[in-house]
Amino acid sequence: MACSLFQKGWPSKFFIEANNYQAVISDEQLQNYKEIMDQSPLYPNGVQGILQHISKNYQYPAQAKADGIQGRVYLSFTINKEGWVEAAKVQHSDHPVFNDEALRVIHSLDRWIPAKLQGKFVAVPYTVPIKLKLE
Numbered sequence: 001m002a003c004s005l006f007q008k009g010w011p012s013k014f015f016i017e018a019n020n021y022q023a024v025i026s027d028e029q030l031q032n033y034k035e036i037m038d039q040s041p042l043y044p045n046g047v048q049g050i051l052q053h054i055s056k057n058y059q060y061p062a063q064a065k066a067d068g069i070q071g072r073v074y075l076s077f078t079i080n081k082e083g084w085v086e087a088a089k090v091q092h093s094d095h096p097v098f099n100d101e102a103l104r105v106i107h108s109l110d111r112w113i114p115a116k117l118q119g120k121f122v123a124v125p126y127t128v129p130i131k132l133k134l135e
Helices: 013-018 027-033 046-057 062-067 096-107
Strands: 021-023 042-044 071-079 085-093 115-117 120-122 124-132
Touching: 013 021, 021 046, 042 046, 046 096, 046 124, 062 096, 071 096, 085 096, 096 124
Parallel strands: none
Antiparallel strands: 021 042, 071 085, 071 124, 115 120
């Protein structure tokens, strides 16, 4: 039987440790979000895991390579109560050529363990910058 987020006790401490889920918001930053969450969302390997996923999966657009374009894209999205990315959108982009691929990669992130508020999973906003540099 597949593990459902709604099963009592999910995720187990063993599951979190075995998959190296880590907070993506520091305890200091969490103090600013106390009205929307008591526990940060967790992602495999934390912020480093998010950045590794982006680095591994982002395919630099051919037009950007040809034109020598570099820059940043800032994406915002919601981590829903089930731990999936939804409602991703570009907040800022140095060049529109980066946008579609950045959104694709963010939507391909693995499942998160959602934030908690008063013992219940809650949806929370999250923003991630993507730095794009030709090598």
